Amino acid sequence: MRAAVKEVVLAIQQALCAEYGVDRIQDIPAGVLPKLSEEGETEQVLRFIAARCPLDGLDEYCNTGLITASYEGHVEIVRLLIQQPNIDLNKKDDWNDSPLEGARKKNHTEIVQLLTDAGAQ
Numbered sequence: 001m002r003a004a005v006k007e008v009v010l011a012i013q014q015a016l017c018a019e020y021g022v023d024r025i026q027d028i029p030a031g032v033l034p035k036l037s038e039e040g041e042t043e044q045v046l047r048f049i050a051a052r053c054p055l056d057g058l059d060e061y062c063n064t065g066l067i068t069a070s071y072e073g074h075v076e077i078v079r080l081l082i083q084q085p086n087i088d089l090n091k092k093d094d095w096n097d098s099p100l101e102g103a104r105k106k107n108h109t110e111i112v113q114l115l116t117d118a119g120a121q
Helices: 002-020 032-038 042-050 065-072 075-082 099-105 109-118
Strands: none
Touching: 002 042, 032 042, 032 065, 042 065, 042 075, 065 075, 065 099, 075 109, 099 109
């Protein structure tokens, strides 16, 4: 079973590398995940998670995928990201907003609840 999982992960990694024209998943530009999260591209974000891509990449405003998904109201992306190990629930962007603060500003109550339940401060 582990071998099958490793094969699937490798296949997704190879597809993402080909899509972004890089040799390693670590070389995918840092702003890609925040952009996908901003646009609500749940399937693409799920591919990043399945491929074990770094989830802490920053865009030009120091937004992570979690910050942009929270601000834009993309509940499913937030739900996926907060379940990942080492995700920073309290990372702040250039405007000093965390995912929780962004969700509060936009009145995304379900996301506020998800982040609070996950331990965001």
